[in-house]
Amino acid sequence: MQQHEQQAIENWLAGKTGKPVALHNVRSLSGGAIQENWAADIDLGDEKIEAVIRCDAPSSVSDSLSRGQEFALLKAAFANGVTVPGPLWLGDAAVLGREFFIMRRAAGTAAGHKLVRDLSLAKDRPALTRQLGRELARIHSITPPRDDLDFLAVPEQHPALLFIEESRRFLDDYHSAFPALEWGLNWLEDHLPALEPLCLVHRDFRTGNYMVDGSGLTAVLDWEFTAWSQPLEDLGWLCARCWRFGQSGDEHAVGGIGKRDDLFSGYAEVSGRLPSASEVYYWEVFAHLRWAMIAIKQGERHLSGAEPSLELALTAHIVPELELHILRMTGLEG
Template identity: 55%
Template sequence: MKEFPKENVAQFVKEVTGAQKVELSNICLLSGGAIQENWLVDFDIEGGDYTGMLECVVRRDSSASGVAISHGRKEEFALLKRVFEAGVTVPEPLWLSVDDSGTEAPFFVMRRVNGTASAHTIVKDMSYVPDRVRLAEDLGRELARIHSVTPPDKALDFLPDPPAQPALSQVAKLRGFLDEHHTPYPVLEWGLRWLERNAPITPKVTLCHGDYRTGNYMVDKERVTGILDWEFTGWSDPLEDIGWFCAKCWRFSRPDLEAGGIGNREDFYRGYEQKSGSAIDRSQVFYWEVMAHLNWAVIAIQQGERHCSGREKSLLLALTSHIVPELEWNILKMTEKS
């Protein structure tokens, strides 16, 4: 059973706001969170800068170490602040707590946004956003706002330097993991070789979300209310995000709806192009969809090993590892003619 550090969080918020008294209520662990924990918390604050009731989410490290390539909470908080300033629809980041002694897991507090992020609910339940053309367009516009942030950016100086060739850089990272792994994955090696041989040149590197998909945004009352989960964000080819969003592995129960299982690809593209003022190179998106399957397969292997190693017993992590064969099959089908 996961426990919430109620007293530590209350004391932190009291100090950072200058309040005389802070009480926490309605504490609830939200669903999901294979890598991080998200806790719903209401803060009743007396005195200081935030007097009154504040509805928030506290995001903290999971009980076991996360996926190796994910950001820590300090970096994720900085990213959230930067894209909030860029006009991206995200929960407002409020306060960051980092314990230099290492005795307490780092966490940050952000304002709560209403709605659901459940991918299966969003895909199946039309009541949240009945107008799926508008939803696809809005998600395209949100992504364009993210991609408006370009290097160099002082607020994001903790990110690794932008790669000269993002595609080959990604291939190298994935191959490095597979080369050191105890179990061979021949199909993934095949896919990596295909990606290496077909790697495109990136004309412009931008900030990329890294996990832009249905399940990582919230919708409510016919609109997008928040883009979530920034732990994989970095500098890359903007088509990486577009390919990830449109990849078959992220369409859930609607493989026919190529834009994240919620709409048509061209509607998503249109919203992006209208906001960015730049045309999407449609001939290159397929490449990044293949990359999405490779990347997700490696992450699934990592998550499964967190369970199997005993570091964190989790049915969710165990089940995630079982999607690897399906991803391998998709990779073979996508690359069989080239």
């Protein structure tokens, strides 16, 4: 962060709180293409706050949520008892020339490959898995309509059907055919579950997007894809094979760290609803298709020349194993 930006934040925050403000030890955290994150220690009067400043990237082109919208979600989740970094202040876009907000800094790490192997982190894995279930149930207890979340569109049809139709439209216009994904989309259509009441769905709740330390879960992160959808979508996403970081077997089905039964029982503790493996299975298939569609689009960002990147190029090469997995999950095998 540049000196004048740091000063602009200090001046703005002093004006907002009426207290003397100083930022120390400002350093870049790994972010992504969509936003940039800075760790900062903030002296606010007599108080010392360990904070993260989360900004829109200067060249943000994504259709994901803005920082202001993400801040509103963080506040709503925090108020509902979800373990998120405490939201502090929403920045004025005039301060940095782009949207930002400040939240408390959670302890621990989010690195998925580290979490699945390093058992000194969140030692009690069944307890962590149950807690993930409780967190999801608290997120899902937020339901529309909500004035503070009115930027989230309310889907006018079944969210899974919406995905199927959007995916087919995309594939119709794309330069390559994906017969196996067509097979999977048909399966999703043929097995469409009954529509349930809409609720807040995180839509990227997976290992790698929550933080843990030695004692357990410290924060649920990355709320930029959150939408009104079906509750079991989040459970299916978390159980998908893609987020197991090399772990295999049913004992690692939940994000490479735990069993489905523990996730479901944690979910029931808060929601009163015990999901069955078979109803979540639909959303596991859905998760593989949704990730495949995202991976194609990521690869296209490289392929089109818009954003040449080895990482994006290799993301396209994840699609075949997703396709094969989808075929196996939907009863088509050799």
